[in-house]
């Protein structure tokens with residue numbers, strides 16, 4: 104069973120573009136593509152370097168912030184309580200603030216409940232803690248299927264949960280961005296906060312994955 108928390112109320116990216124949620128940004132996208140081709144053509148940027156830059160923000164710098172928050176919550180019960188009761192303030196203790204992270208809610212995985220995050224309307228995502236959203240997060244199939252068949256989606260990411268684990272799917276909106284607080288992996292009693300943070304993957308904080316095992 105899963106619970107679908109629908110809050111179809113919009114998206115902050117409208118401030119930038121006034122785009123409708125189901126539509127791409129034709130003019131902006133075209134302008135960016137034109138600019139990129141021109142820069143590449145003139146030899147001013149290397150396309151591989153651009154890809155590298157995007158990958159850095161998508162998978163390294165951004166999610167490392169979220170990983171620090173998660174690791175702190177694992178080692179500090181008082182911090183965990185603050186994170187669950189007022190996530191924006193608790194995350195701001197690290198200095199992680201700014202656009203798309205103003206109104207954060209952290210949802211905690213337990214042995215009974217697994218949380219997954221989506222933006223069914225477009226690509227709302229908590230930038231200050233996760234960086235840029237991955238391409239699949241913005242894709243129509245993920246946005247539609249995670250709501251209808253979260254277990255199947257999770258399986259495609261390589262994770263299977265016991266049948267009695269409830270899956271809750273949280274729909275990001277203009278008002279609220281979600282971060283999943285995954286369960287601390289077994290066998291990590293001896294690890295300090297810094298080493299624990301290394302186990303926290305981006306996907307574990309979206310709910311499409313789980314933290315790494317310390318043995319891996």
Ligand code: FE
Nearest residue numbers: 114225226227
């Ligand atoms: Fe959105």
